[in-house]
Amino acid sequence: MTEQASVAAWTVAKISPMFRLQWEEAQGFHVLLYPEGMVKLSGSAGEIMKRIDGKSPVSAILADLRAAYPGVDLEADVYKFLETAYDRGWLRTVDPR
Amino acid sequence: MTADGSVPSTHGKPLWLLAELTYRCPLQCPYCSNPIDYARHREELSTEQWFEVLREARKMGAAQLGFSGGEPLVRKDLEALIAEARRLGYYTNLITSGVGMDAARVAAFKEAGLDHIQISFQASSEELNNYLGGTDSFAHKYEMARVVKQYDYPMVLNIVIHRQNIDQIEDIIRMTIDLDADYVELASTQYYGWSKVNAELLLPTREQLARAERIAHEYQASMKGRMKIIYVVPDYYETRPKACMNGWGAIFLTIAPDGTALPCHAARQLPGFEFPNVKDHSIDWIWNESPAFNRYRGYDWMREPCRSCPDRSKDFGGCRCQAFMMTGDATNADPVCDKSVHHAALVAEVDRITSQPLEAVRAKPLLFRNTKNSRRLSD
Numbered sequence: 395m396t397e398q399a400s401v402a403a404w405t406v407a408k409i410s411p412m413f414r415l416q417w418e419e420a421q422g423f424h425v426l427l428y429p430e431g432m433v434k435l436s437g438s439a440g441e442i443m444k445r446i447d448g449k450s451p452v453s454a455i456l457a458d459l460r461a462a463y464p465g466v467d468l469e470a471d472v473y474k475f476l477e478t479a480y481d482r483g484w485l486r487t488v489d490p491r
Numbered sequence: 492m493t494a495d496g497s498v499p500s501t502h503g504k505p506l507w508l509l510a511e512l513t514y515r516c517p518l519q520c521p522y523c524s525n526p527i528d529y530a531r532h533r534e535e536l537s538t539e540q541w542f543e544v545l546r547e548a549r550k551m552g553a554a555q556l557g558f559s560g561g562e563p564l565v566r567k568d569l570e571a572l573i574a575e576a577r578r579l580g581y582y583t584n585l586i587t588s589g590v591g592m593d594a595a596r597v598a599a600f601k602e603a604g605l606d607h608i609q610i611s612f613q614a615s616s617e618e619l620n621n622y623l624g625g626t627d628s629f630a631h632k633y634e635m636a637r638v639v640k641q642y643d644y645p646m647v648l649n650i651v652i653h654r655q656n657i658d659q660i661e662d663i664i665r666m667t668i669d670l671d672a673d674y675v676e677l678a679s680t681q682y683y684g685w686s687k688v689n690a691e692l693l694l695p696t697r698e699q700l701a702r703a704e705r706i707a708h709e710y711q712a713s714m715k716g717r718m719k720i721i722y723v724v725p726d727y728y729e730t731r732p733k734a735c736m737n738g739w740g741a742i743f744l745t746i747a748p749d750g751t752a753l754p755c756h757a758a759r760q761l762p763g764f765e766f767p768n769v770k771d772h773s774i775d776w777i778w779n780e781s782p783a784f785n786r787y788r789g790y791d792w793m794r795e796p797c798r799s800c801p802d803r804s805k806d807f808g809g810c811r812c813q814a815f816m817m818t819g820d821a822t823n824a825d826p827v828c829d830k831s832v833h834h835a836a837l838v839a840e841v842d843r844i845t846s847q848p849l850e851a852v853r854a855k856p857l858l859f860r861n862t863k864n865s866r867r868l869s870d
Contacts, residue, residue: 412645412673414582414606420504420552427582429607429645429674432506432555483716 401452401476406488408448413484415443426484433484438468442475448488452476502788504552505744505778508581510541511756512569513561513748516860517590519625520613522651522686522693523860525561526759528869530862534749538568540769542575544746547774549579553744556581561748564591570603577604584609586649589635590628597638608639609647609676614655615662623655625859636670647674652703653686653693654852660703664710664720672718677707679725683757683812685860688868692852696845700728727841730834731802732809732825739787739811744778752777754784757812761821787811787821794822796830 401407409415414427417440424440426433435443441462445455452472459468479485514529526532536544545556556576563569564587576583585600589610600608612632613623620629639646648667652660660677667675679700680686680693695703707722714720726733736743736755745753750769753759759766767781778784786792790803797808808814809825817826818833826833858864 411643416554416580416582418552418554420550425554427554427606429609429647430555430557430584432582 401473401480403453403456404451405476406449406451406490407446407476407480407485408488409443409446410484410486415446417444438471439475442472443479443484446485502738502740503742505548505774506553506742507555507557507744508545508548508553509557509559509743509745509756510544510572511559511561511745511747512541512563512566512572515565516560516562516588517565517626518562518588518613518628519859519861520623520651520685521689521857521859522653522680524681524684524686524756525860526757527684527688528865529561530865531869532747532749532751535566536746536748536750536769538571540750541568541572544750544769544774545572545576545579545581548744549581551774551778554580554582555584557584557586559586562588562591564588564596570596570599573600573605574603577606582606587611588624588628589632590626592631592635592638594638597635597642597644601642601644605644607645607647609649610636610639611649611651612663612666613651615650615659615666619656619659623857625861633670636672640671645673646671647676648672649676649678651680652677652695653680654695654699654849655693657695657699657703661706661710664707668714668718675718675720676723677703677720678723681725682727683816684760685858687816688858691844691847692855692857694727694841694844695725697728700725726810726813726827727837729827730829732806732813732827734806735810735813735825738807740778740784741788741807744774752781752784754787755812760812761815792822794824796828797824800830 412428416425416427418425424435424443426435441459445458456469456472459472513535514525514532558569558572563585573583583604583606585605586609610632612620614620617629621627636646648670650663664675682690686693704722707720711720740754743755745756746769747753751766752769753766764783766783767777790798793803793808797803809827811821813825813827814823815821817837824831826837828834
């Protein structure tokens, strides 16, 4: 089913079972691998995706990113990326129950 | 040379490794992508030799790995190859007919870390499926597709579409929905090797295509978010060529069963080539240094109309094999392109083939892909 592409601070996401996130040493970037295909992620997209663990809400991921990149205003970009990621089917929301 | 002494790369990395483990296959599909003379190439790499191929290619950046054939399930060491590939960090795709599969093996593949299974169907009716595949496989394929989903794999169903099954496209899509496929590839036959020999019996008419395309698009829309339907149009009806393999030696590396390295699995038919073998050379040398892989990189090899064409960086002049098959020279533009002087001949040939009524086409025998026919055709 298509997921509601509306991401909130308390949303807990996991990577969809159709995709596998992996760091590619030979290329120096993260990729999302899926049947017979691959998406190359930008540096910032990789930083967000690698923090998506099926446990941390978006607020915690944001806090972690702020700690890693102090002084960068990244909240709007993170939400925008997450909405795109949902739209492309990369993410699923973890049921809080 | 760059500062660290390496030669600057003028091409990409072999991101896609296709491991054709064997040419053996229990099916006899008349559009098989294996070479016509496959019966001459009976030798197969050992488990250890495949391990070495996997290790070297991974080091060079390969991330997607397809285990293909022939039928890869005939290799008894498939489980071991999957486990090693997964350990190395590949995304592992098994491309299979489903014949030779059982629930225990599906479980063992899962254990070994297989990421995805693609099963081919020849048609949505048992009778046509079994006729086209030359074997009673339909019921077993159906059962295996269910097992694959039980084990929670992403599942791709692949159906090669041609004149004999295109009118059942709606039944075919319904079958894939019933089987709960994640991706469906409705792949129009591409005319190489066996399908080229059988082109008269396989090429659909323009009317058949238009109808099939409309139905495929309807289901693409209605299944959005649940099942992805990929509809590959046959390029014989196009006026611009496909960007074949994303360019020669650009991202695809095929290793044939005997260890021959190819920029695409159809390239073996091209004359004047000595394709390198992994038994004699490293993957690094094959990809970066070998004359065969460098021959059609860049634009210097091109002739007109490609050489000065603004689209040359988009489609790379199309397919080298198709240029060779239709014009006798692989450096010509792919005749699918309407800028090619050979395009008119292709259009005339398509018209000649498709003006024959379907009943007349069906009355002719398909030439099935089997060892006997392979020997006969390549003598």
